[in-house]
Amino acid sequence: MRASWLIEDESGAREGEAIGRERLVAEGVFHASIRPEGWEAPIEEIMRMRGYRTRDEVNLSPTTEGLDVILGKFDREHLHTDDEVRYVLEGEGVFDIRARDDRWMRVVVGPGDLIVVPKARHHRFMLTASRTIRAIRLFEDRAGWVPHYRQ
Ligand SMILES: [Fe+2]
Numbered sequence: 001m002r003a004s005w006l007i008e009d010e011s012g013a014r015e016g017e018a019i020g021r022e023r024l025v026a027e028g029v030f031h032a033s034i035r036p037e038g039w040e041a042p043i044e045e046i047m048r049m050r051g052y053r054t055r056d057e058v059n060l061s062p063t064t065e066g067l068d069v070i071l072g073k074f075d076r077e078h079l080h081t082d083d084e085v086r087y088v089l090e091g092e093g094v095f096d097i098r099a100r101d102d103r104w105m106r107v108v109v110g111p112g113d114l115i116v117v118p119k120a121r122h123h124r125f126m127l128t129a130s131r132t133i134r135a136i137r138l139f140e141d142r143a144g145w146v147p148h149y150r151q
Helices: 021-026 040-050 067-074
Strands: 002-009 012-018 030-033 054-060 084-091 093-098 104-109 113-117 123-126 133-139
Touching (some): 040 133, 054 067, 067 123, 084 093, 093 113, 104 113
Antiparallel strands (some): 002 012, 054 133, 084 133, 093 104
C-alpha cells in the first residue's frame, strides 16, 4: 500500500507528499496487510468484527469482456451508502479518496492489502497500467454498494 496527496495541474495528476498510516486512520480509511497465503480466516475475522455479511470475488484483466465499461462506472467520483471493502489477491488498484477537507488522497493497493473506503465518502477507482486485479469484495448489504455520482 502506498498513500500520497494527489497533485493535479495542467501537466496531469501525480503523487505528491506521502500520507502516513495515522493520517489515513484519522481520515476514516482502514487498511490492513494480510498475507495472501491463508487469507480466508483473517478476512472472516474482519467480517465478524466489522459487520460485513457477504463476500465475493472480482477478477479483472485486459481480456475481461467489457472492461472499459466496467471501469467507466467507477473512475468517476462517487460514493456508496455502505463501506467499499476490497482485499487484493493479485494485481493492483488505485483508489482516489477525498480527505475530509476535500483534497484527493491516492491509495495504491496490491496483493495482501485490505482497504476500507468509508461509507458516504467520495472516491474513484482505477486500475494501474497492468489493468489486472483479483480481489475479494466484502459487503454489509449489496444494496448499499451502488454508485451515487458526485454532482
Ligand atoms: Fe466505489
